[in-house]
Amino acid sequence: GENVEQHPSTLSVQEGDSAVIKCTYSDSASNYFPWYKQELGKRPQLIIDIRSNVGEKKDQRIAVTLNKTAKHFSLHITETQPEDSAVYFCAATTNSGYALNFGKGTSLLVTP
């Protein structure tokens, strides 16, 4: 089955700096790569996603890049703010069943 690796497990940045989280996947059939943000005690919330026919997608301060050849994708957050502090999960899925295979999460702390 699909194996998603995520790094780093923790990330601490100062407010205004950029944060980058990287994921790799194993199943070449994976074609959809969402990123979720989970605040303490809350449900995972989709923040951005990318499909395998696209190399990059941006939404305000958040961007995601995908390298299908290398089987890795990254989340970039620019101009970080304290409210960006949360656990971020990458995931990958195929067209079979649509179950999300999650990375182990990155705990992001943005200090003022």
Place this chain on the structure above:
Amino acid sequence: DTAVSQTPKYLVTQMGNDKSIKCEQNLGHDTMYWYKQDSKKFLKIMFSYNNKELIINETVPNRFSPKSPDKAHLNLHINSLELGDSAVYFCASSQLKDYTFGSGTRLTVV
């Protein structure tokens, strides 16, 4: 209107008991899921149902039995609860890859 609702939100129970968690979605989605989030925050798929039919059954002890009476409901019954079953269980639904998670059920086995 809550799109994916789970009950109960919290569940504290003793080892050996049997408990159920209920999930309902009003989005008209065809597929529903159960995910487990352990103490290390790792989110893992347990089951997936499409139009009441089981399509994914990951390596989960057979003490866990999902039931889908119709495509809007997916319940999870757990027999003989163990300490290691303590976790947050998230229900989710999707139409293709448009996903919605429930707010989670925090199960604590004592």
